[in-house]
Amino acid sequence: MKFIDEIEISVIAGNGGSGCVSFQKNKTRTLNRKVPNGGDGGKGGDIYLVSDKDMNDLTYYHYHRTIRAENGKNGRSYLRKGKKGKDMIEKVPVGTKVFDEKKNMIMDLKFHNQSIKVAVGGSFGLGNHRFRTKRSDRFTEGKYGDKKKIFLELNMIADVGLLGMPNSGKSSLIRQISSAKPKVADYPFTTLFPHLGVVRTEKRSFIVADIPGLIDGASKGIGLGIRFLKHLERCSILLHVVDISQEDTRSPIERIKTIDSEIISYKKSLFEKERWIVFNKIDLLDEKFYKKTVDEIVQKISWKKKYYSISAIKKIGLKNLCRDIADYISSERTISC
Missing domain, CATH: 2.70.210.12 (GTP1/OBG domain)
Known part of the structure; x- marks a missing residue:
């Protein structure tokens, strides 16, 4: 359908x-x-x-x-x-x-x-x-x-929006932390349209939106384009999911900059939203190596906001990520009230 x-x-x-x-x-x-x-x-x-x-x-x-x-x-x-x-x-x-x-x-x-x-x-x-x-x-x-x-x-109503390149693990992440069951496969553009999932933590529940992956030139209509980015405009926070494994020939820094460029081309206000980087697929790397890689990436792009290292498939780091998201959303709503 x-x-x-x-x-x-x-x-x-x-x-x-x-x-x-x-x-x-x-x-x-x-x-x-x-x-x-x-x-x-x-x-x-x-x-x-x-x-x-x-x-x-x-x-x-x-x-x-x-x-x-x-x-x-x-x-x-x-x-x-x-x-x-x-x-x-x-x-x-x-x-x-x-x-x-x-x-x-x-x-x-x-x-x-x-x-x-x-x-x-x-x-x-x-x-x-x-x-x-x-x-x-x-x-x-x-x-x-x-x-x-x-x-x-x-424009979908969600608290958290997932963005990233195809095969970065966004669909795997939303499947593990919520009741949503988007298709997961080892080829680009598995996700063809947005999915919503409800995440329940000890403190509160929140809604996560997963959209199709972005690629270089999406703002010009390449791939599935940027038409689905509008579903992230109401989100309180964006999670930029990055594949840190060595499966992709392009460096993580290059992929991060590509997504940043496409978001800015779409709408500056979306780029200025609270955004955290989530480095995924750490289970495919040695612990010392992925920690060193993450530190180098954060330093080279001068990232000042929060970042996390997780494995969506192995459920590593998901509990801390969801807890911090719930805390952030609660604080945002307290301020807005």
Whole structure:
């Protein structure tokens, strides 16, 4: 199934029902005339979008490109009002941004059960009982409902974002620390779309997002490009996973600089987020050798922030990493409150 995180759809609200022209005979000793008793029409249905934490992407709208609400019914005789058109309520994932036709953002649905009215139903027409004049056959028609296109863009909600080159071990890491089960294999671009996983520690739980690996030239569309980087924009912290083994012909420093360059090309604000380096696959190297290698890398790139040495496959160093992440997220939320 293709992962869809942005799509344009049409929303067509219901039209309002027209008023009714109807008369009731009113016979008296002094008066013999018809009294207007046509009822009003019903209002057209509105269209709402509601965020739902149980939805993962926008695939549903790939097969439902047009959303329609019900038309209001026409008014009837004896002052009977037409039935209101049924509203259409559609669910979208938490983190969905809604844009108008000019790509101006209308709303960012960042929390569960948030809602927005994206199309307004047409107003109802008036029946002839509203016009008790000589022209008692007068009535008004219902108005048309909104008909327009909107653009939906999903930015996943996660506390921690994993980034790195293909085969760096990001998918193995998220599999070991969370309930997510992305595909793991020994070839590039095993991960084809983002995955979310919930990590539970003694202190707190947090959500991790894993995106497809980046390569040199991703900002120009090479590989899977940088389209998935937007899913890291809401993260509190980024983990740059680096394969420290000697399996890759390019040096770790060269690979770190490549990722930095691609992030800056995408958006400077993402590059300026809190970011830790996670050196992975230490199980493939001698302990003294990998420690010396890590120290040299950190010194050469003048890295001042936190860094960790782990083996995702062997679960080495994962407990300390998750504990520090939980502490950082807790402190960030305390400050923001």
